[in-house]
Amino acid sequence: MQTSNDILQAVRIEKTFPGTRALDKVDFHLRRGEVHALLGENGAGKSTLIKCLTGAYRRDGGTILLDDVPVDPRDTFEAQALGIGTVYQEVNLLPNLTVAENLFLGRQPRRFGMVDARAMNRRARDLLADYELDLDVTRDLASYSVAIQQVIAIARAVDLSGKVLILDEPTASLDAHEVAMLFRIVRRLKAKGLGIIFVTHFLEQVYEISDRITVLRNGQLVGTRETSSLDRRELIAMMIGRELAAEIHAPRAEVQEGPLRYRFRNYGRKGRVRPFDLDVRAGEVVGMAGLLGSGRTETAELLFGAHRADSGEAEIDGRAVDLASPRAAIRHRFGFCPEDRKTSGIIGDLSVRENIVLALQARRGWTRPISRAEQNRLADHYIRALDIRTADREKPIKLLSGGNQQKAILARWLATEPEFLILDEPTRGIDVGAHAEIVKLIEALREKGLSLIVVSSEIEELVAYSTRVIVLRDRAHVAELDGNRITADQIVEAIAATDERRTS
Amino acid sequence: MTSFFKLYFNRLLPQLIALGLIIMAVSLVFPGFLNIEIQNGRLYGSLIDILNRGAPVVLLAIGMTIVIATKGIDLSVGAVMAICGATAAAAITSGHSVPATLLITLGVGILCGLWNGVLVAVLDIQPIIATLVLMVAGRGIAQLITEGAILTFNDPGLIFIGSGSFAGLPMPVVIWLVFGMLIAVLVRRTALGMLIEAIGVNRQASTLSGVLTPVLLNAAYVLCGLCAAIAGIIAAADIRGADANNAGLWLELDAILAVVVGGTSLLGGRFSIAASVLGAIIIQAINTGILLSGFPPEFNLIIKAAIIVFILVLQSPRVRTAFAFLVPARGARNPSERAAK
Numbered sequence: 094m095q096t097s098n099d100i101l102q103a104v105r106i107e108k109t110f111p112g113t114r115a116l117d118k119v120d121f122h123l124r125r126g127e128v129h130a131l132l133g134e135n136g137a138g139k140s141t142l143i144k145c146l147t148g149a150y151r152r153d154g155g156t157i158l159l160d161d162v163p164v165d166p167r168d169t170f171e172a173q174a175l176g177i178g179t180v181y182q183e184v185n186l187l188p189n190l191t192v193a194e195n196l197f198l199g200r201q202p203r204r205f206g207m208v209d210a211r212a213m214n215r216r217a218r219d220l221l222a223d224y225e226l227d228l229d230v231t232r233d234l235a236s237y238s239v240a241i242q243q244v245i246a247i248a249r250a251v252d253l254s255g256k257v258l259i260l261d262e263p264t265a266s267l268d269a270h271e272v273a274m275l276f277r278i279v280r281r282l283k284a285k286g287l288g289i290i291f292v293t294h295f296l297e298q299v300y301e302i303s304d305r306i307t308v309l310r311n312g313q314l315v316g317t318r319e320t321s322s323l324d325r326r327e328l329i330a331m332m333i334g335r336e337l338a339a340e341i342h343a344p345r346a347e348v349q350e351g352p353l354r355y356r357f358r359n360y361g362r363k364g365r366v367r368p369f370d371l372d373v374r375a376g377e378v379v380g381m382a383g384l385l386g387s388g389r390t391e392t393a394e395l396l397f398g399a400h401r402a403d404s405g406e407a408e409i410d411g412r413a414v415d416l417a418s419p420r421a422a423i424r425h426r427f428g429f430c431p432e433d434r435k436t437s438g439i440i441g442d443l444s445v446r447e448n449i450v451l452a453l454q455a456r457r458g459w460t461r462p463i464s465r466a467e468q469n470r471l472a473d474h475y476i477r478a479l480d481i482r483t484a485d486r487e488k489p490i491k492l493l494s495g496g497n498q499q500k501a502i503l504a505r506w507l508a509t510e511p512e513f514l515i516l517d518e519p520t521r522g523i524d525v526g527a528h529a530e531i532v533k534l535i536e537a538l539r540e541k542g543l544s545l546i547v548v549s550s551e552i553e554e555l556v557a558y559s560t561r562v563i564v565l566r567d568r569a570h571v572a573e574l575d576g577n578r579i580t581a582d583q584i585v586e587a588i589a590a591t592d593e594r595r596t597s
Numbered sequence: 598m599t600s601f602f603k604l605y606f607n608r609l610l611p612q613l614i615a616l617g618l619i620i621m622a623v624s625l626v627f628p629g630f631l632n633i634e635i636q637n638g639r640l641y642g643s644l645i646d647i648l649n650r651g652a653p654v655v656l657l658a659i660g661m662t663i664v665i666a667t668k669g670i671d672l673s674v675g676a677v678m679a680i681c682g683a684t685a686a687a688a689i690t691s692g693h694s695v696p697a698t699l700l701i702t703l704g705v706g707i708l709c710g711l712w713n714g715v716l717v718a719v720l721d722i723q724p725i726i727a728t729l730v731l732m733v734a735g736r737g738i739a740q741l742i743t744e745g746a747i748l749t750f751n752d753p754g755l756i757f758i759g760s761g762s763f764a765g766l767p768m769p770v771v772i773w774l775v776f777g778m779l780i781a782v783l784v785r786r787t788a789l790g791m792l793i794e795a796i797g798v799n800r801q802a803s804t805l806s807g808v809l810t811p812v813l814l815n816a817a818y819v820l821c822g823l824c825a826a827i828a829g830i831i832a833a834a835d836i837r838g839a840d841a842n843n844a845g846l847w848l849e850l851d852a853i854l855a856v857v858v859g860g861t862s863l864l865g866g867r868f869s870i871a872a873s874v875l876g877a878i879i880i881q882a883i884n885t886g887i888l889l890s891g892f893p894p895e896f897n898l899i900i901k902a903a904i905i906v907f908i909l910v911l912q913s914p915r916v917r918t919a920f921a922f923l924v925p926a927r928g929a930r931n932p933s934e935r936a937a938k
Binding site: 397399420431439441447451452455462 | 802809
């Protein structure tokens with residue numbers, strides 16, 4: 094599998110962070126003169142892989158070969174010197190310096206020990222002429238558009254490094270015209286024999302520019318394929334996973350649907366998610382499927398009151414309610430496990446016990462503390478019930494693995510005896526064992542008569558536990574699947590269909 | 598219960614050791630340092646003097662601990678002291694009774710805290726900037742109240758707060774002891790302590806868990822204002838007048854230092870009021886000790902800085918890991934705090 098045709102080979106790269114395995118023996122091969130798209134949902138490990146290649150992170154295992162020579166960049170400067178240059182979405186140049194100064198920062202041409210501005214400007218003009226740019230290089234960088242700045246950053250990176258160019262979401266803030274200009278430059282560099290890694294969320298652009306595609310999911314390599322032989326539906330399936338789906342979907346005859354409890358009409362918020370109607374019964378799991386940025390998380394946050402709805406109304410058991418804040422939602426026995434465990438889930442420095450009792454304590458109010466004995470009982474109960482692996486209940490939760498942190502947050506809500514539980518990506522970034530346990534827990538809660546909303550990028554998982562699946566696209570609810578129509582194929586089709594309609 | 602006290606003692610051990618070393622060093626240079634005697638039913642001596650002189654910083658440190666635990670900071674406490682000292686002097690000289698004067702002054706302190714709290718919790722301004730406003734403006738307000746002069750007063754009731762004594766202890770010491778215990782019991786006997794720590798560690802996650810974040814943040818700054826008001830009354834009562842320019846000058850920095858010496862992280866989260874009180878006493882012990890040891894005064898600030906650097910080095914996580922073998926059972930330290938009070 095190693096050919097000298099590869100300019101960069103990363104073999105069995107491993108990287109572990111406390112609590113998560115960010116990269117699990119990932120292979121990545123970049124050929125000379127190719128544009129290689131690196132894809133995956135958030136948390137798949139794309140940026141971790143990029144950072145291992147550029148030396149921003151030290152990898153824990155595996156080898157990187159550049160031109161068949163093992164390299165071990167300790168920081169980004171060393172990677173640059175070796176030939177690996179990176180351009181980020183946020184241009185990291187100095188807006189208050191001139192274009193020429195930015196291009197030659199740290200290596201200005203000198204004459205008698207002084208910066209030779211004239212030589213520098215001349216060389217800058219020559220350099221940019223290769224990129225079809227005829228600029229006044231003595232003007233401040235800030236006076237040019239983001240697209241031009243992006244190109245200048247590329248020019249600097251290529252001039253410094255010249256073997257591998259990594260473009261990390263370079264088109265995120267560009268318009269169609271600017272993207273076209275950027276792609277012309279990328280093709281030109283490709284023709285020169287550079288290996289180009291292209292990270293993006295825009296699938297259309299992947300098909301327009303890339304030669305091959307590598308997909309990561311949950312820190313693991315899903316596969317590397319030729320772009321021309323991979324259709325869009327298959328690509329989406331690789332990104333969100335459905336290979337295993339078919340056999341998991343068990344017939345769901347045993348499901349007893351309870352009474353309608355939660356009714357949302359024309360519920361929405363400008364700029365986050367378009368107004369939608371949603372009914373949830375007792376004993377029902379409503380899955381939310383869709384690509385990143387489709388409005389899944391926004392829907393979950395809206396239902397919990399993390400953001401206030403600006404249209405529509407909510408009813409519980411036929412009575413109108415105002416879900417203006419998380420506190421209001423919690424009073425109505427809602428619970429919410431957010432997508433980003435670290436920034437909005439765990440209270441890192443506090444103990445497992447405190448993390449578990451937090452929501453219950455917050456609901457009771459500060460004047461009615463839960464006694465220490467009761468806290469211990471609750472914590473021990475859930476540590477046992479959910480099999481949270483921790484040395485003891487007083488361990489700071491940040492020291493637990495991702496899966497155990499997630500279970501502790503679930504325990505935090507279960508302790509409040511919720512009736513409506515919203516889980517946003519409850520299985521992301523956790524190991525297989527914990528994954529299966531959380532799926533089982535979701536089913537057990539449904540059987541107990543809870544109503545659940547589960548957002549997930551893992552299609553096979555949605556198929557396994559959902560009684561209904563809502564498909565989102567472009568911040569709107571676009572399809573609803575129930576009964577026998579809940580299959581991986583149908584879900585992927587619903588996501589891809591709308592996707593194609595938009596782009597064609 | 599005994600194991601709770603043991604864990605609590607462990608948490609305070611570095612501060613107790615530092616204080617012990619300082620007292621020992623000073624008593625070697627100045628032999629009379631440890632003497633305590635009773636005159637007219639009141640304790641006298643250098644050690645009592647430290648507790649007495651340290652009162653304003655101790656009080657400020659109590660409020661500052663809570664604010665820092667929420668991941669905030671309050672730079673305005675020195676200025677609020679000046680405002681409240683001026684308010685007390687103005688109220689008593691315009692004929693209000695002592696209880697009315699105290700109520701008005703504490704009310705003004707609470708208002709100052711509310712101002713900071715609204716800027717931080719409601720308008721979401723960074724605490725260091727939000728409280729800088731009152732730090733700068735506060736002395737101007739105090740000068741407006743005193744009309745630019747040092748406002749002196751002779752009311753024996755108010756003066757008693759600064760220089761009277763109760764049960765053998767100087768009044769300021771009695772005040773901070775009672776107030777400190779009150780606050781410590783309030784935060785640890787209710788769920789306030791845990792909720793405040795949760796906000797300090799992760800405000801967003803706390804809000805999503807249903808914690809009333811804005812109200813608690815506001816309350817932290819209000820408490821800080823209240824502490825500054827009490828400190829301001831003591832400082833004014835001590836000199837029998839309100840000095841808008843110098844009352845509480847730079848004390849916000851001493852208060853922050855006391856909290857840090859007490860081992861509460863400026864990043865918020867776990868806090869200990871007792872440790873901060875010890876931190877404030879350490880700072881006062883250094884001040885008094887240097888004065889008594891007869892070093893030329895120009896060395897004072899440098900020696901103080903050197904001792905504080907030493908204490909901070911002792912607390913640095915790197916040094917702690919390097920000397921971990923000397924301090925047994927470090928892991929037991931964290932849970933101790935909540936258990937203790």
